[in-house]
Structures are given as structure tokens and as C-alpha cells.
Amino acid sequence: MKEFDYRRADGVPGALALHGAAPEARFLGGGTNLVDLMKTGIERPSLLVDVRALPLDGIEATADGGLRIGATATNSDTAAHPEVRRRYPALSQALLAGASGQLRNMATVGGNLLQRTRCGYFSDATGPCNKRVPGSGCPAIEGEHRNHAILGASEHCAATHPSDMAVALAAFDAVVAYETAEGPGETPLADLYPPVGDTPHVETALPAGALITSVTLPPAPVAAASRYRKVRERASFAFAIGSVAAALEVRDGTVQDVRLAFGAVAHRPWRAQTAEEALAGGPATAEAFAAAADAELAAAEPLPDNGYKVPLMRDLVVSVLTELAEEADA
Template identity: 80%
Template sequence: MREFDYRRAPDVAGAVALLAADPDARFLGGGTNLVDLMKTGVERPALLVDVRELPLDRIESTDDGGLRIGATVTNSDLAAHPEVRRRYPALTQAVLAGASGQLRNMATVGGNLLQRTRCGYFTDVAGPCNKRVPGSGCPAVEGEHHNHAVLGASDHCVAVHPSDMGVALTAFDAVVSYETADGPGALPLADLYLPVGDTPHRETALPSGALITGVTLPPAPVAARSRYRKVRERASYAFAIGSVAAALDVRDGVVRDARLALGAVASRPWRARAAEAVLSGAPAVGDTFAAAADAELAAARPLPDNGYKVTLMRNLVVAVLTELAEEAAR
């Protein structure tokens, strides 16, 4: 590991200033991803600015009935919060489906959104990877890619975003707040991650040196009936091979409102707007749910070894929406 300097940020402005002064500096949150990447040499910061003790650890109701979640709230505290469990249960389920109890106690909301892909080529510094070394190539396209992207990828990178939390936040229209040396800003989470194209090393639309300070969830009554379902290669403590965050409001057998986002299928949490368009106003029955899934997955471009994901996601979407509709009918 490269030697590095370490500072604890006194406040948000101080954190941003410390980072701006050193192009090789990184913010340190829970460290569950960054410290690991430093050990393998993927990340080689000259300075760590520790932001864990910044006063961004609160979850508060907003005046309009949404929630504002501070960036240093831990995954554990987010999942356990009564208002999250009551108003956005799929968010609690998504967070609890990720990592282990130990890691959730350490990991933060801001860090979760900025964690890096677990693609084995990205983490292996001995080989090429366009995300790690721009222009060096993507061995995954013709190599080991059974858990890689089927939506929105390119010939330059087929890695998936590993977050579970981000999938639920995307379904519920979360907005990311950040601070820079030039002042604060905000971005819808749906716009945080850049299209892959030929620049997979450029992952987010955040200005250089920006510190995520929080995530705001707008009010979403539909989210009170929501669910997160994750499929993985073992029963617990593994990254998804596919996941769904869904919310459904059904009245008199007709879908009034629906939210749907897919995980582990793209370089970002994937908001399924084509599917939502099919669902809205349609009868809450299996045929509708299958048509919605098909509408979203029509754009899928599977690789030789990950075509199963298209079938998996179709079945997963239908299953979760069916469960939500049955729950609504009770």
C-alpha cells in the first residue's frame, strides 16, 4: 500500500477544502470498500480525509413528508430507522440484503453510492481494465462475465454497480446533495451515474472534489407498499446477480402508481421507466406485469454467459409485482 497522510475533517467546508488542496486525496467514510481497494492497489491515495465524524449522521422528516438522510448515516442506522421501515420498507429490505452486520455498521450512505464495482478485472491490478486504466481494454466482454451487465453497457465496460441500497433509492426518486469548494449542489440519483459509453472510468456527474452530504427522499405514499427482492449465489452475504425494488398502488384492480428499479444489471441502479409506463393504469394482473418486464428488458443486450439474467429479471419483476398486488387485494 502506498503511504498516505490522514486528516479528520473538522466540518463540511473543511473536508471539501482539504480534498481540493490535493488531487490525490480521497474521502474516507466507513472504508469498507476504499480500504480494501487500497490493499489491492486499485486505489492509491496520498491523503485520506476522514469524514465519519462530520455532523451528517441524522435522518429527519422533511416538511413535505419525505426524509432527509445524512451522508454519514450508517447502513445499519438507515435500515433500523422507524420512518424508513414505515414509509419506504423496500429501502430497509435493500440495505439489510447487502453485506454483513459488521459491514453495515461501518458503511455509510454516501460511501454506498460511490462504492466501486466488484468486477474481478477491475480489482485485479495485474491485468487490463478500461475503468481502472482508460484505454487498456475490457477482458470481461470475452472473459468471465456471468454476473455482468445486460442493460446500458458498452464494448468498453460491462461491469455492474453493486449497491442494493441504491436500487431502492433510485425507485423512490432520491436526490443527492453535495458540497464543493464553490458551494452546494444537488442531483437526482437517476442522473448521478454517467452513461458508460467509451468513458467507463468517469462514473459520476459529481463535480470534482464534491462531498456527498445527504440523500433526500421525496414523499411517496406508494412506497409504503414496497418490496426489495435479491437473488444471489448463496443465501446471504453475497452481491446480487439480480434484484428488484418495487412499489405498487392498486385500486379496484387497476395500477394507480408503480415504482420499479433493477439491480445488478447495469453500471448503475436501473430505473425501469418503460416498465412503469406499461403498469400505470393497467389491470394489476400477471399479463400486465410480464408485459412491463418485457418492455424494460427489450433493450437488454446479454453477453454469451449472462443471458440468464434477462429471464431471471423477467421472472423476478413478475413475482415481486404479483406479491405486491396480492398484498393490496387482502
């Protein structure tokens, strides 16, 4: 591991100043991803700016009926918070599905959004990877890609985003707030992760040196009837091979509102807008759910060994939405 300095920030302005004064500085929250990457030489910061003690861990209702979650709130505290469980149960379920209890106790909301792909080629510092060394190539395209992307990838990168939490946040139009030396800003989560294109090393749209301070969920009554379903290759802690965050409001057998996002199929949490549009105002039936999933997945471009994800995601959508529809009628 490369030698590095460590400083504990005493406030947001101080954290930004420390970060801005050192080349290759990184903000440190729980460190559950960053420290692992430092051990393997993928991340080589000159300075870690510890932001864990900053007063950014609150979870509170907003004036318009939404919910604001501080960036240093742990995954465990967020999952267990009564208002998260009541208003956005899919978010709580996604966090609980995302890691072991020990990791959830350390991992933070802000860090969860910025975790890097678990692609084996990215994690191997001895080989090429366009995320690590732009222009060096993507060996996953011709190599091991069973768990890689089927949507939004390019010839330059087929990695997937590993976050479960971000999938639920995407379904409910979350907005990410941040601070920079020039002042505050915010971006919809939908715009946080740029398209892969030929620049897969550009992983977020945040300004250089930005510190995430909170995530806000706008009011969404439909989110109270939501669910997160994750498929993984073993029952114990493992990253998803496919997941769905869904919310559904049904009245007299007709879909009044629906939210749908996919995980483990793209470089970002994939908001299934085509499927949502297909379902709006239509019948809440398994046949309609399947047709909507097919419409969304028509854009899929699987590689030779990950085509199984297309029927997997179709079945997940039908299963989760059918369960929510049945509960709405009960």
C-alpha cells in the same frame, strides 16, 4: 499499499479544504470499499480525509413529507430507522440484504453510493481494465462475465454497480446533495451515474472534490407498499446477480401507481421506466406484469454467459409485483 496521510475533518468546509489541497485525496467514511481497494493497489490516495465524525448522520422528515438521510448515517442505522421502515420499507430491506452486520455498522450512505464495481478484472491491478486505465480494454467482454451487465453496457465496459441501497433509492426518485468549495449542489440519483459509452472511468457526475452530504427521498405514498427482492448465488452475504425494488398501488384491480428499479444488471441502478409506463392504469395481473417486464428487457444485450439474467429479472418482476398486488387486495 502506498504510503498516505490521514486527517480527520472538523467540519464540511475543513474537509473540502483538506481534500482540495492534496492531489489524489479521498474522503473516508466507513472505508468498507475504499480500504479494500487500497490494499490491492487499485486506489492509491495521497491523503484520506476522515469525514465520519461530521454532523451528517441525521435522518429526518422534510417539510413536504419526504425523508432526508445524512451521508454519514450508517447502513445499520438507516435500515433500522422507524421512518425508513414505515415510509420506504424497500430501502430498509435493500440495506439489510446488502452486507453482513459488521459491514452495515461501518458503511455509510454516502459511501454506499460511491462504491466501485466488484468486477474481477477491475480488481486485478495486473491486467487491463478501461475503468482503471482508459483505453486498455475490457477483458470481461470475451472473458468471465456471468454476473455482468445486460443493460446500458458498451464494448468498453460491462461492469455492474454493486449497491443494493441505490436500487431502492432509484425507485423513489432520490436526490443527492453535495458540497464543493464553490458551494452546495444537488443532482437526481438518476443523473448521478453517467452512461458508460467510451468513458467507463467516469463513474459519477459529481464535480471534482465534491462531498456528498445527504440523500433526500421525496414524498411517495406508494413507497409504503414496497419491497426489495435480491437473488444471489449463495444465501450468505454475496452481491446480487439480479434484484428488484418495487412499489405498487392498486385500486379495483387497476394499477394507480408503480415504481420499479433493477439492480445488478447495469452500470447504475436501472429505473424501469418503460415497464412503469406499460403498467400505469392497466390491470394488476401476472400477465400484465410479465408483459411490462418484457417491454423493459427488450433493450437487453446480454453477453454469451449472462443471458440467464433476462428471464431471471422477468420472473423477479412478476413475483414481487404479484405479491404486492395480492397484499393490496387483502
